[in-house]
Each structure stands twice: as structure tokens, then as C-alpha cells.
Amino acid sequence: MRSIWNGSISFGLVTIPVKTYSATDRTSSVSFVRIHEKDGAPVQYRKICELDGNEVPNEEVGKGYQPPGDDTIVPITDDDLSRLPMPTAKTLSILSFVDPAEIDPLQMDKSYYLAPNGASAAKPYTLLREALEHHRKVAIGKVAMRGRESLAMLRAHDGALVMHQLLWPDQIRPATEVVPDDVEIRENEMTLAETLMDSLGELDPAELHDDYREAVEELVAAKLEGEEPVAPAAAASGAQVIDLTAALEKSVRAAKGGDTGAESESASVTPLRGRAKKSAAKSTAKKSGTTQRASARKTGAAGTRKAPAKKTAAKKSATAPKAAGGRTKGASAAGKSTASRGTAAAKSASKSTATKTAAKKTTAKKAGKRSSA
DSSP, X not given: XXXXXXXXXXXXXXXXXXXXXXXXXXTTSOOOOXXXXXXXXXXXXXXXXXXXXXXXXXXXXXXXEOOTTOXXXXXXXXXXXXXXXXXXXXXXXXXXXXXXXXXXXXXXXXXXXXXXXXXXXXXXXXXXXXXXXXXXXXXXXXXXXTTEEEEEEEEEETTEXXXXXXXXXXXXXXXXXXXXXXXXOOHHHHHHHHHHHHHTOOOOGGGOOOHHHHHHHHHHHHHHTTOOOOOOOOOOOOOOXXXXXXXXXXXXXXXXXXXXXXXGGOOOOOOHHHHHHHHHHHHHHHHHHHHHHHHHHHHHHHHHHHHHHHHHHHHHHHHHHHHHTOOHHHHHHHHHHHHHHHHHHHHHHHHHHHHHHHHHHHHHHHHHHHHHO
């Protein structure tokens, strides 16, 4: 990497010479050149003087300052700027050490790596880095780079010191014009939102890539080969979320890998008024159906449990003679005699029952005749 600024860090009475390197690379992003659509030739940028209409070479281009609300332009030279009292022109002066949470991310502008400039700077450089890590603080200071002074934040990162240029507080616009009016949030909606946040899991930086850049590269490759670019799949239209709770529930199921069904294709759902009665009726029907199926399963399960019990009892009765003693023939004979006795007893019991029933009928008839007389 090429150093873009050489200076020093003023840490109390300690001075740390450093070199500055750009920490970000924006050349990988998609950029286009302007062309003449008629013949495809590039369109050049030329610096034209508004007074005489002639092209101005780069060596004749200077600086000027136009006060706000005034048409007058005051020429400013590099010598004028060099004579300005700017103690931060070559020094990053640390003013305070604060918690990282106190820095508004909106103030973050550009990022730079700082490296020790020379062997003598290695020890104080390491000391400042270790102190920031151990104390869990960031340093706030001021630095002048490329002709302007700005706030700067120093922090330890990956074994190095990183400097972030910060915007001045008056450069941050207030958010009063974009804040919505008071909106009531229910507790279950907040719970679902937090559940969705937890279910999305951690972010893997290795999976982050520029889909748009890849699509542009594929488009260019297809045009170079004389092929027709493949039309991308139509993106889903913006969903109109009416029932926030239902949309959050579907989002949670989708984040956990559950099957959301056909309804997951769009977050649009039925309005709340018409949805309440229908959902109540559906839930009641589902509960009754579930109860009937559950009772049927229990009845079927009970029947299947009782059948083996009878079979087991029959097996035990059949095997009982063997365990008692002894002989298969004797057991079979005893079984036959027992069966015949049981049959005879059953016949006699049925005859006695029939006799009793006839007697009762006769008695009832006599009682009816007496009452009629």
C-alpha cells in the first residue's frame, strides 16, 4: 500500500510518528464511463472557463472560496493555507478517551490504518494500542488532512491502530422530519420482533458479496460473447403488511427454516377485523376435529391393547397343564371334561332362567285379572 499522509500522534508528552494508509478499497465497486450513444466513444471531461469559453489545462486550475449567499469568489493559494495557524496540520492531537458507544455511527466518514514510522515509534505505538484495548476506550482528537481539519477517532483493531475521520456535530442533520408519529406497539409484537432477531443468527462476513457487481460482470461477459443477457427473475412486489403479528410469525418460521406454506410468498394478510371471527371459528373447528381424532385413537388403542390380553390369558390356560404336570394326554382329557361340565352347567342355567321368566309372566297375568275384576 502507498502512504497517503505522514504525521504523528500527540499522546500527552509522547509523540508517535506514523504513516497513514487507506483502510478501504472502493475500486471494486461498479463504476461506469460516459459514452456517446451514437458511436460508443467515451465522452471526455474538459475544464472550460466560463468567462472566455476556452479549455483550461490542469496546471492553471486553482482554488477559490465562495461565501454562502454571495456570488463573489475569493482566490485562495496554497501559500495562504500554509500560513494559517493549524497545529493539527501534521499532528493528530488526542483530546480525550471515551467509550466507543458514545460515538454516533453517523459521524463515521473515512477509515485509515496507522503504522509506526521508524523503529523508534514501534514501542509508543504498541503502548497506545495496548492501552486502548485494555481500557476498552477510543481516542478522540483533531487532525488536518488534505487541506481541512476534522475530528478523528483512534481505536485498536486487528493488532493495528485505525483512525476514523469523523464529521463535525453540526454536519449531522436532525432526524425530526423523518420520525413517525406516536405508534402503539403491543407486547406480543415486541416479543415476536425480538424472537425474529434472535432466530436470524450471527452474521458470517465470508458470505457477504456484491450481487449487483456479479450481475453486471455476467451482463458484460454475455455482451462480449454476442449472447443475449439472461433476464433476471422478477422480484416479488413490496408486500403491504396489514397484520403485523401474522407477518412477524411467518418471518420467525421462515428464519428458523420452518415450512410457511403458500402464505409465505407474500406478507400481505387479511385485515384484523375480518380475521378475528374467521380465525376463531377455524380454531374451534380444528380443536373439535382434533379432539374427535384423539378420542378415536384412544378407543382404537384401548381395543388393540385388550385383544392381546385375552390371547395371553388363553395361552396361559393352555400352557397351565404343562406347568402343573405333566402329561399332555391327561391335560387334554381334563380340558374336555371341564368343557363338557361347563356346557352342561350353562344349559341347566339357561333352563332355570327360562322357568323363572315364565313364572313371573304368569304371576303378572293373574295380578292384572284381579285388578280388572
